[in-house]
Amino acid sequence: MSEMITADLVDLDLSADTKEAAARALAERMAALGRVTDLDGFLADVAAREAQMPTGLDGGIGIPHCRSAHVTEPTLAFGRSGTGIDFGAPDGPADLIFLIAAPAGADDAHLTILSSLARQLMNAEFTSALRAADDAATAAALVRGDRPPPPAAAPAGSGASAPDDSAAASNAAASADAAAVPSAPAPDRTGQDGTPAPGETGGVDTPPAPGETGGADTTPAPGDTGGADTAAAGGARPFRIVAVTSCPTGIAHTYMAAESLENAGRAAGDVEIVVETQGSAGFTRLDPAVVAAADGVIFAHDVPVRDKDRFAGKPTVDVGVKAGISRAAELISEVRGKAERGEVTAGSAPGSPVERTGESGEGYGTKLRKWLMSGVSYMVPFVAAGGLLIALGFAIGGYQVNKAPSVMDHFMWMQADSWGALFFQIGGVAFGFLVPVLAGYIAYGMADRPGLVPGFVGGAISLTINAGFLGGLAAGLIAGGVVLGIQRVPIPAALRGIMPVVVIPLISAAIVGFLMFVVIGKPIASAQKGMTDWLNGLTGTNAVLLGALLGLMMCFDLGGPVNKVAYTFATAGIAVASPSDSAMKIMAAVMAAGMVPPLAMALATTVRGRLFTPTERENGKAAWVLGASFISEGAIPFAAGDPLRVIPASMAGGAVTGALSMTFGATLRAPHGGIFVVPLIGSPFLYLLAIAAGVCVTAAVVIVLKGMRRPAPEGTGTVPDVPAPAGGGTKEPVAA
Structure with a gap:
């Protein structure tokens, strides 16, 4: 596995003026190194993630990121903008842009590295060092952790402490600042350029010096104050908080919110906070004893909290993940206020299975x-x-x-x-x-x-x-x-x-x-x-049109909701001991159309294999069996890589097959089975002819559409291998 970031993935003079242009400029560096296989497909995934929630953060940081099937290995690209780029942060444009690319099946080890980077972004010394880096190799080393950031210089006139007293001085400054402004958000302690405000030694985002508990990435142990130990010195019991952070991708915001909450807890002095990060690298549940001893709970999440019922009966603050990053100190103050007033959450059910696996804000x-x-x-x-x-x-x-x-x-x-x-x-x-x-x-x-x-x-x-x-x-x-x-x-x-x-x-x-x-x-x-009578009365043109419509639905999303609606409609008709002839015709049309996409992709990769990537050609071999078994999902790898060509072609073939099946009067009593239940089909030879016709239509259309693609622009890293039309001097790329 190569390094996650190298000097080739760093642009210290990023000239883009929009977030889309910035993402493209950094993604092109990934593509040039072969870490992104389909530039446009990857950028579409980045845009889809950005549409869920802006990725700009206070302090001049933008972190566009996504998980994508077009990424070969976890990769990070860094760009520094002189003018700033708007990523939707409340405090203005970002000058530090990190593009994080994770494969769809990224391993936990590399996701853990990405999570560590996210935590580092809450460290003012780290961001200041990146702003001061004068060459790409230095910036890459800082991000990798090969080169620690230089310590923040003591403000003029503050009187630098001796080395042995630096930790105590830092703690004292943090405690004093926290006492003066108890509800100020942690990131706001740092200026736009990432340097500490005058009179501070790094603010609440500065990690404790060696020898202190709860370092920058360390969760305080139960019973430890995780901060300046002022509470322990005074003999008072710390206010104990448990928190859960999560975001849709589980790569960046999840861990940044955790770091911000831990920093704010240390700055408060008398707060002990333990965070459970429910990220892409998995999560370790908090010790039940820690949860039981907690005085309050903070949820900073944009996807449902898993096993939420563990925290029932405690004062709870429930906010989005970005609030955990930008308003950590306020959240701590809020949950303390609820605890003082005796406000607790009811011990209700933890949410339905749909809610536990859904997205935040669904209608x-x-x-x-x-x-x-x-x-x-x-x-x-x-x-x-x-x-x-x-x-x-x-x-x-x-x-x-x-x-x-x-x-x-x-x-x-x-x-x-x-x-x-x-x-x-x-x-x-x-x-x-x-x-x-x-x-x-x-x-x-x-x-x-x-x-x-x-x-x-x-x-x-x-x-x-x-x-x-x-x-x-x-x-x-x-x-x-x-x-x-x-x-x-x-x-x-x-x-x-x-x-x-x-x-x-x-x-x-x-x-x-x-x-x-x-x-x-x-x-x-x-x-x-009434619906049953209507189906029984379908004849002639009406039956053919219904077959075409069902064929379109079966091939629209290849096993998705629309496909399931058509399939459920068909199976409901035969879910009786003696189904009507019309119901069996509908079932036959639905199964025939569902077999078309994978069989057609298999045929197309056999006839014109050079139009497909090596991976798609391998998938084509399996698609023969999947299509013959009535598993429409066999075409999903092709549709995911080239939806604008594969899906319309599949729908065209599915409509032809559905209409022909109804025209031929083929019937089917079994709701599944593909070619293995052909002996149970009425008019089996005509039925197979309808499937063959649809497969040929889809294969022909997808070959024509792929053959019309323009060559990829230079520098995208795509290796062309398809001859161009006569008279042309360029070759067609493998992938669009």
Whole structure:
């Protein structure tokens, strides 16, 4: 593994005037060294991260960063601007710009190095040394840690202390400053140029001298004040705080907030603070004893705090991660004030599974989609197992197998009809769980485990009243909402122990059952019947258009939400013991279209391999098997690297296949299986012809689109290997 930053990755005269131009200038240095394989793709990932939250920080620092599939190894580029570049920091433009590039699967060791850099950025001596560096090699060595920054000079007239007394002098200055301005944000102690304000010896951001506890990157040990020991000297117990920091990427802001909070705690003198950084390199949970002994909690995060329930019942300040960087001292003062007033957080549920894995600030539309996908993801295995067993039952026992008596009463070991009936009846039982599982896990996604009981009950009632798939969706959402409502009602401490096992299941199941049986069940059942009748009545042009639409949806995001909507629509139609002919045609069209993208990419890499990177050609070999198995995700590596060409081409082929499948009248009783369930398909040869046509269309379109690309500009590091059109003197690059 090469060094994370070298002199070639340093630009001490960065001439860019916008953050986009700055990122491009530094990224081009990475690409020239082969550390970024697709410049535009990487910059798109940087821009996407920047759109989530500006990466400018107080003190003239900009840290654009991202994790990207276009990065080969963890890399850092540094630029110094003479005029300043706006990265969205409250105090103005940044003159120190760090572009951090982490691979999608970066190893923990290098992410730890990046986190150490983030902490160093809170050190005024470090940033001052970078501003004073006169050559690229010196700056790179400072960032790597090969060369420690020179100590800050004592302000004129302050009277420099003897070497043995420097630590005490620094502590005394920090304590005095903290006492004079107890709520001043830590970064504001440092001027725009990173030098200490007059009369200070480095401010609150200066790490303690050797021999002190809690150095610049060291978390104070439990029981230690982590600062000037003034509290310990006076015999007073320190105010103990536990904190959690996290950001969407988990590379920079997470660790900078931790460092800022620790610095502010040391400056306060009588505060002991221990921080848990939930970053990309993983995290180590705080010792439960430390959490139990804490007087207050600070959450500085932009993604959900993992295992948040550990901190329930304590005074809590909950803010974004940038507040942890810029307002650390204020946050400490705020949590101390809450503790003095006796304000504590309720011991409520730690949040739903969706909330624990989601992004900060998501709207209800995004959450609704995730709730629905939670139910669908748990339902699909039942669909696959039940559907394949039912299809196998029909294949072995014939199309009258659905009228066979129960195998409990009649089963002959040597008769194929009995085995067919056995598979059919097992599959029917599995299918009976579809709607309850869908409803139960939608509610689970909303309200965690308390949502399971009312969700399953509502889903079962939906089957009882023939409200079907639509009823299951409604029951799951209602159940989750009811449980969330109950959890917000203040409950006496004596009753909290029986809430999750008695009270919540009882009340929520009763409410959901009442609503499904008496209020909304009948209208939903009517809507379900209307949709079924409409599907059964589809013929001719309408059926072909529906097939094309489903094909477009299956290939739009290759296993994403739109793909799952189309797939769920199809499986809902066959999730009965005797599905209609129209429902089986829809299922056939959906599976055929879903097989097209990976098979087409495999074909394209075989026919015109020079248009693809070596990695894509290797992925093309696996895509044959994935496509044949109806795993649309096999095309994702191609779409991720070149979405503007691969996705439209895939949609074109998927639409052709879906329309042809409906035109040919192919039917399918199994919800999965690809070519391995061809014997269970009605009109199998025409069905395979529809797939072949779509594969050829997609492969042809993607080859044409890739062949029209312009050569990469000089200096991007792309190695061309495709001949240019006749008369041209340049060659086509491997990757766009």
